[in-house]
Every structure is written in C-alpha cells, then in structure tokens.
Amino acid sequence: MLPEWVTSEGGSPRDIRINNSAPTSLFPTMQSTTIALSLGALSFILLRTIFRKAKGSLPPGPPGLPLIGNVLDMPSTMEWLKFADWGAKWGDICSVSLFGQPIVILNSATIIEDLNENTAAFSTRPRLPMAGELVGYDQTLVLIPSAAFFSPFYLFFDFNPSSFQATARDFELIGNILPTRSEVSAGAFLVDVFPAMLRIPEILAPFKQTARIWARETKHMVEAPYHFVRQQMTSGTAPISFVSSLLKEEEKLSEEDLRDIKFTAASFYGGGADTSAAAMQAFFLAMVLAPEVQREAQTEIDSVVGTTRLPLFSDREQLPYVSAVVTELLRWHSVAPLGVPHAAMEDTVINGHFIPEGSVIIANLWNILNDPETYPKPDKFDPTRYLRPFPQRDPRTVCFGFGRRVCPGKYLAEVSLFCTVASILATFDISRAPGPLPVHENTQGTISHPKPFDCVVKPRSDHAVTLI
Ligand code: HEM
Numbered sequence: 001m002l003p004e005w006v007t008s009e010g011g012s013p014r015d016i017r018i019n020n021s022a023p024t025s026l027f028p029t030m031q032s033t034t035i036a037l038s039l040g041a042l043s044f045i046l047l048r049t050i051f052r053k054a055k056g057s058l059p060p061g062p063p064g065l066p067l068i069g070n071v072l073d074m075p076s077t078m079e080w081l082k083f084a085d086w087g088a089k090w091g092d093i094c095s096v097s098l099f100g101q102p103i104v105i106l107n108s109a110t111i112i113e114d115l116n117e118n119t120a121a122f123s124t125r126p127r128l129p130m131a132g133e134l135v136g137y138d139q140t141l142v143l144i145p146s147a148a149f150f151s152p153f154y155l156f157f158d159f160n161p162s163s164f165q166a167t168a169r170d171f172e173l174i175g176n177i178l179p180t181r182s183e184v185s186a187g188a189f190l191v192d193v194f195p196a197m198l199r200i201p202e203i204l205a206p207f208k209q210t211a212r213i214w215a216r217e218t219k220h221m222v223e224a225p226y227h228f229v230r231q232q233m234t235s236g237t238a239p240i241s242f243v244s245s246l247l248k249e250e251e252k253l254s255e256e257d258l259r260d261i262k263f264t265a266a267s268f269y270g271g272g273a274d275t276s277a278a279a280m281q282a283f284f285l286a287m288v289l290a291p292e293v294q295r296e297a298q299t300e301i302d303s304v305v306g307t308t309r310l311p312l313f314s315d316r317e318q319l320p321y322v323s324a325v326v327t328e329l330l331r332w333h334s335v336a337p338l339g340v341p342h343a344a345m346e347d348t349v350i351n352g353h354f355i356p357e358g359s360v361i362i363a364n365l366w367n368i369l370n371d372p373e374t375y376p377k378p379d380k381f382d383p384t385r386y387l388r389p390f391p392q393r394d395p396r397t398v399c400f401g402f403g404r405r406v407c408p409g410k411y412l413a414e415v416s417l418f419c420t421v422a423s424i425l426a427t428f429d430i431s432r433a434p435g436p437l438p439v440h441e442n443t444q445g446t447i448s449h450p451k452p453f454d455c456v457v458k459p460r461s462d463h464a465v466t467l468i
Pocket residue numbers: 141142143144149267268269270271272273275276279335336339340341342399400401402403404405406407408409410412413
C-alpha cells in the first residue's frame with residue numbers, strides 16, 4: 001500500500017524554527033519535548049563519539065568543535081569544491097563529523113575502485129527522513145535500502161545496448177506532466193541529521209509542511225505515468241513501454257506487483273529525466289564553446305551516415321569521434337557532482353582507515369572527473385582525449401557512481417545521449433548568441449545543470465528540416 005498522503009495546502013521556508021504564532025497551549029509540550037530531544041541527542045552524540053574512538057580512527061579531516069563537529073565547516077553551496085580542497089589537504093579519503101555522524105568523502109578513482117571490491121558493505125543508502133519518509137522517495141529505487149532492491153522489476157534497467165536500433169525519437173519524454181525535485185537533496189534538512197525531529201508536531205515544523213507539498217508531487221510522479229498508459233491501453237493507442245508490456249497480463253499481477261511497477265517506472269523517470277536534460281543542456285554549451293568539435297563531428301556524420309537519414313545507435317561503431325563527444329560530455333559536465341550518498345552497512349577498514357557502520361559515504365565525482373593529472377586541461381571540451389594512442393580514463397567508470405548502487409540507467413542514458421547528440425549534430429548548427437561568451441558552471445543540487453546561457457540553433461539545410 002502507498003503511504004497516506006496528506007492533502008491540505010501549505011508552503012513555508014525551509015529553515016527549522018519555532019513558530020511564535022503557535023497556540024500558547026502548545027508551548028509547555030513543545031518546551032519539554034525540545035529539552036528532552038536535546039538532552040537525548042547530546043547524550044547520544046557523546047556516547048557514539050566515545051564508542052567509535054575506541055574502535056579505530058576515522059580517515060583524517062578538518063578538526064571540528066566538540067559535539068557539533070564540523071557543522072560550521074560545511075559549505076552551503078558547491079560542496080564539491082570545498083570537498084576537493086579537503087581532499088588536497090587531507091588525502092583521497094577524508095572525513096568530517098556532523099553532530100557525531102561520520103561523513104566519509106572520497107576524492108579519487110582508486111579509492112572508488114577499492115570500494116567496488118568491498119561493494120556489499122557500502123550498498124545501502126543513509127536514512128534521509130525528509131526525502132525518504134516524508135516526501136516519499138524511500139520507495140523509489142534511488143533511496144530504498146539495499147536489502148529491498150531485489151525487486152524483479154529492477155532487472156528491467158539492466159539491459160545491454162549492443163545491437164540496439166534506437167533513434168532520437170524513441171526518447172521523447174513526458175516531462176511536461178511530471179515534476180522532479182532536486183531540492184530534496186541529501187542532508188539539506190536538519191531532520192536528516194536528527195531523525196527524532198520527525199516527532200515534532202507539524203504546526204511547529206515548517207519542513208513537514210514543505211514535505212507535504214512535495215509528497216503530493218511524488219505521488220503524482222508515481223501515479224500519473226501508470227494511469228496515462230492504462231488510458232492509452234484502453235483506447236488501443238499504447239506504444240510498447242515498460243508499463244504497457246507488464247500490464248498486458250494484468251490479471252496475473254498482485255497489488256504488490258502493481259505497486260512495484262509504478263515505483264520502478266517512477267524511478268526510471270525520476271532517475272533519468274533530469275540527468276538526461278542536464279547532459280543535453282551541457283552539450284549545447286559545449287558546442288558553443290568548442291565550434292571546432294562541432295564541425296569535426298558533423299563532417300564525420302555526413303561522410304558515414306550521409307544526409308538523407310538520421311543517425312542510429314547502430315552507427316556508433318562507425319562514428320568514433322561523435323562517440324567520443326558523448327564520452328567527453330559525461331566527463332566535462334558532472335550531472336551528479338557528488339553522486340548519491342551511500343552508507344556503510346558494517347564496520348569496515350579501507351586503506352587502513354576505520355569506517356564505522358552507519359557512516360555516510362560521499363564520492364566527489366566532480367573532482368575525480370576534473371583531476372588535471374588524469375585529464376590535462378580539464379575545463380577544455382576535448383573528445384580527442386579518448387582517441388589518442390593512450391586514451392585518458394573512460395569517465396563512465398566514475399560518472400555513474402559505484403558499487404551495487406551504480407546507475408542502473410547507464411546503458412539507457414548512453415543510448416539516448418548518443419542518438420540525441422548525433423541527430424542534433426546531423427540536422428542543426430549551434431553557435432554563440434550575441435554578447436559575451438558563456439562560462440561553464442554547475443548549478444547547485446544533487447542533479448546539476450549548466451548555469452543558464454543563450455545560444456543560436458539553426459537547421460543546417462532545408463533538407464535537414466525534413467528529417468527533424
Ligand atoms: C547522463 C545520465 C546519467 C548520469 C550521469 C547518472 C548518474 C547516476 C549516479 C551518479 C547515480 C548514483 C550511483 C551511486 O549511488 O553510486 C545514479 C543512480 C541512479 N540512476 Fe542514474 N544517471 C544518468 C541517467 C539515468 C537514467 C537515464 C536512468 C533511468 C532510466 C537512471 C536511473 C537511476 C536510478 C534508478 C538510480 C538509483 C540506483 C540505486 O540507488 O540503486 N539514471 N545515476
């Protein structure tokens with residue numbers, strides 16, 4: 001069964017504070033609850049810190065203050081830049097503590113490989129009450145704990161794209177009916193650090209009112225595609241899709257199966273829509289900043305595919321330069337600069353450092369993809385990195401995350417990006433708009449887009465218009 005979704009309207013600032021206009025009769029209850037929670041939390045932090053110190057030392061990191069740890073050191077935006085500085089100073093594996101909660105930060109591909117070897121120990125997600133229990137993402141693939149993610153429908157993600165006959169048109173999205181919420185990022189709310197705050201009555205907890213509104217959007221994201229496909233099936237217009245294929249034998253499906261289908265489809269959408277959109281925006285920016293790359297890619301497409309049809313995914317082998325443009329796109333713009341946090345399921349030792357059970361593990365993917373030792377001049381959009389006799393490291397080993405939680409949509413992303421990029425290059429010229437040259441910068445959020453910029457997009461010829 002779905003959780004009970006609350007329906008009243010609301011909306012409030014994201015900060016946690018006590019509302020002075022609350023009915024006075026609530027105050028005595030609130031004060032005693034706050035004092036009890038604070039004392040409980042303080043004792044918990046103290047005991048946890050003492051107990052952990054006895055077991056081994058965490059990876060090095062900036063020294064924090066007693067009890068609150070590194071709360072005051074934490075950056076409020078572009079965390080990956082600060083985390084990269086910490087990596088340079090404290091090493092590829094470093095750590096901070098927030099009220100006794102260890103956060104381990106990984107800043108190198110080698111450390112990620114080490115973790116890949118010990119993947120089971122890091123295959124769960126931290127408990128994030130705001131995004132999870134309150135907003136409802138805890139039932140989507142991205143936040144479910146590892147033990148639960150052997151849903152049979154998970155397997156649908158994991159297909160191999162070789163011999164795939166896709167064109168760009170196969171990837172039209174129903175984005176206009178579905179919102180995604182990148183503001184619900186991990187740890188953005190105090191309740192993620194102190195889950196006990198879930199007990200605060202809603203009238204005194206603005207975050208709960210915000211969560212109510214976002215939870216309605218999650219419910220819509222889960223229900224709308226399912227009902228859309230059912231409607232299409234009733235009218236006989238449903239194309240083959242994940243949901244329509246599974247609903248063909250609906251009578252054999254249990255309530256639980258239906259719920260799994262809805263949430264898996266929503267995970268496809270939630271995981272795939274914003275990431276793919278961000279990568280495509282970055283592609284337009286890259287073409288503005290590197291016109292010579294665009295010309296080279298178009299020359300390759302014209303000579304291999306010709307100008308009478310759109311490129312197919314099956315042309316990829318014959319289009320190494322265009323293929324390298326997609327590879328470079330995955331490196332140059334970090335769609336998920338810090339990936340999605342993992343959590344340690346048991347006490348583990350990595351590179352001699354003790355990682356206690358429950359530690360939050362954050363991989364600084366942005367930093368690894370911009371490491372000048374691996375990728376000289378990392379700001380430059382340069383597909384030839386992967387074509388030289390000694391190609392640079394394939395960013396796919398990093399940009400899709402690590403271990404058992406590695407992005408299950410990576411093959412789909414690959415097919416859709418290649419088809420879309422190749423078709424746009426075949427039919428359009430992208431150039432800079434009048435005014436200063438745009439700069440490549442990431443927006444804030446779990447899913448990061450390039451900051452807004454203008455560009456000019458024109459069909460390459462009258463004939464190209466007929467292919468679009
Ligand atoms: C440019 C495209 C994409 C990038 C860069 C990307 C990147 C990522 C990353 C970094 C993670 C976290 C992995 C980890 O925890 O270590 C992730 C998870 C996920 N991605 Fe993607 N992704 C992309 C496209 C897609 C697509 C197209 C889909 C679905 C159709 C998808 C579905 C998911 C799901 C469901 C998860 C959660 C997996 C889990 O928690 O077990 N992604 N992705």
